[in-house]
Amino acid sequence: MKTDDLITALAGDVTPTQPNAVGRTLGLGLAVGAVVSTAVMVLWLGVRADLMHAMMTGPFWMKFAYALSVAVLGFGLIDRLARPDGDGGIFGPLILAPLAVMVALASFQLFGAPEDLRMKMMMGASYQVCARNIVILSTPIFFGLFWALRSLAPTRLTLAGAVAGTLAGAAGTFIYAFHCNESAAPFVAIWYTCGIAAVGALGALLGRLTLRW
């Protein structure tokens, strides 16, 4: 095909684009994934029985705050990285801030606690399944975001994949927190972070392979 003909064809096929189309596409992928993931959580794990009571306590909100802050920063970051000329800007280093706060909080609790309680604060009652469940609940969101990214134009594929994975992990964690009844900060700092990081690593790996265009 001659390039001139190509240009004519492309120019004939120009429909108005929506403003902020990148954010909308990513938001759609995230939302669809989150709906599926919430359904899986309710049907498979169930919402914690003492939800109403737990809502009155600080640790309950601490978990959501941690997951939500990572997710919000992750969304800001992926919205930039989904564009060809996108760089992380201030969001890049900022995404580690929630982790720093969480680790500080966990250390504070840990060192203030009697020694024989410390192990329990780190391991809780569900350390064997926590990270695994987060990975499972993040999977639908992961697919939603990757579907969105494939129609966008990231040029740093590993980084974009890692950020999309981290965002999916944080969103999956948010949903998992409705089920999980752990309340110690050290547990959250270790196992929630492991879950999110695992999905992030998976994203980095798959980003390179699947996000090419």
Added chain:
Amino acid sequence: MVSSLAGDSAAYSTLLRRLNGHLRAYYLRRLGSGRAADAEDLLQETLIAMHARRSTYDTSRPFTAWVHAIARYKLIDHFRRTKRRAEDPLDDPDILFGSQDANAAEAQIDVDQLLRRLPEKTRRLIRDVKIDGLSTAEAAERHSMSESAVKVGVHRGLRALGAKIEDGGS
């Protein structure tokens, strides 16, 4: 590009034809003139990719940077596919837009964007005097203003523009 995103087919066609020359020169230079067919393929692939993903252009950022990022990505992807190593640095934006001497036309795409942030009257003054090259006297006549008023208007407008650019363009 801004008009193109709004669905203006004629503006889009003009834009693509302009980019066409830049991109061909860019790829020819990078691949060597012996690979003109590859360059043409890459050029077409880039135009199609730009078209399919045009919604990823953020109108508050320079258009040239967006095009360069896509052109560069496609070039690297080509090297990766053909297993040829890139021998020289690929990330110099000047290579794409310095590769033809008509680059004033493309700079205008960005200039238009900046100018749009100024008041209507100032914008027209700057366009006439600084871009279209009218003399102060001609501009004064066209806008029925005194010459010194034109000078002051242009000066203030440029200073406002400078401040906006330093602001980071928002």
